[in-house]
Amino acid sequence: MKSLEELAAIRDKMKSTVLLREGHNDIRIVVGMATCGIAAGARPVLNAFVEEVNSQGVADKATVTQTGCIGICKYEPVVEVYESGKEKVTYVHMTPEKAKRVVAEHIKGGRVVEEYTIGSAK
């Protein structure tokens, strides 16, 4: 059974790193989580982004957040990537597998995965 003591240990460990993390998250990955997104499979996409951002070691520069309907429901699941000083990138028809690649190539490597963007969608 997961104990609250374990949680307290997580707290103590994190307190030492929390100051280092602040201010460095300049990339925002936003997943559309309205009825349209959820029905199209946005929940596993969101979870994949959260997992990958941490497992690929980019948690210090990117945060994953949720939003409501982005307005292009036929392209759901839709994910937007905001980075300061750059134009917004909109990824469409996302899947957990695609999320993994977006984190590796775009968030980590700085190269937009063009084939998943709305500009390439038919």
Add this chain to the structure above:
Amino acid sequence: MKELSLNILDIAENSVRAGATLIEISLTEQDKVLTIVIRDNGCGMSRETLERVENPFYTTRTTRSVGLGIPLYKLAAEQTGGSVTISSIQECEDAEQHGTTVTAVFHTAHIDCAPLGDMVSTVCTLIHGSPRIDFVYTHTAPGLAVSLDTREIRAVLGEEIPLDSFEVMQWIQESLKEQYHQI
């Protein structure tokens, strides 16, 4: 929606948008009847709004004029012979007791009853999406008693560590999975 857990996620998002500070989700299964109650202390709805929410052409969203959350939930329940009922008290009516309660009943033995699906994922997604809101989750069924109260977690973490930190979310996920005997 393929799973009821996705409907629950969708309906609970309405509570988030109603400005709730506490959202309670309880699932009770007994004698092949599943009762799902989603209760919030948000701003509530007027009688006029309450009458319109089941209409698919009513929505609060501004990007499009169709709102399918409640109609899809109602469909999922009614196709099993069950129901969805909504009660609401507006903040201006009662400053203390305001909020909305959505109660759904599903007959789980009915062939058209969708599977409940991944509730662990739904609860984690809600907490991750609204780390400042408190969630109380309970699921009771014969041989199963799952519960999670973010107020208890917050009391241990203090103010500095947000609930949506990866390590905390992992703890929450594993705690729920353990209670569901998935680990």
